[in-house]
Amino acid sequence: MTRRRPMTETAPAVFVIPAIPPAQVLPRLAALQATPIADLKQQWRELFGKEPPPFNKAYIQSRLAYRIQELAYGGLKPETRARLEALGEQLDGGNVVLRRIRADSRPLPGTRLIREYDGVQHVVTVRADDFEFEGRPYRSLSAIARHITGTRWNGWTFFGLKGRAEA
Structure with missing residues (x-):
């Protein structure tokens, strides 16, 4: 059974967005x-x-x-919007839920993590698939923290990245 709207109902209000000088x-x-x-x-x-x-x-x-x-x-050009959408789909396969969540909690490649320990400053460079410390690649920050301290550490905690899961 289809229901019709009564003739007395009004259409929803139309909003006019103001131009801003x-x-x-x-x-x-x-x-x-x-x-x-x-x-x-x-x-x-x-x-x-x-x-x-x-x-x-x-x-x-x-x-x-x-x-x-x-x-x-003015906003983004339609070409720019389309390009961003295409890049987003490449990264998340068009999954809207994944689009809202940063899939990788690692710092961006090129980020330098600096930690002073026992009076010595230690610098780690984040790379796409690993970390570089003293010119050598390491698969995890925990391995670097262990190298520096000689004991087991959570690398994310050691370098002040608490609350992030190690990838």
């Missing part, structure tokens, strides 16, 4: 820091045309800052 961008961005959360949520409704997410103030401020600039100067 470039001269207003800097003052609006600066004002975001002192704006109460209730006002930030109202700005969200005006600039996105929908209800704000239930996230913290810092998140809402950062997204509003981007949106203000996007409306003033």
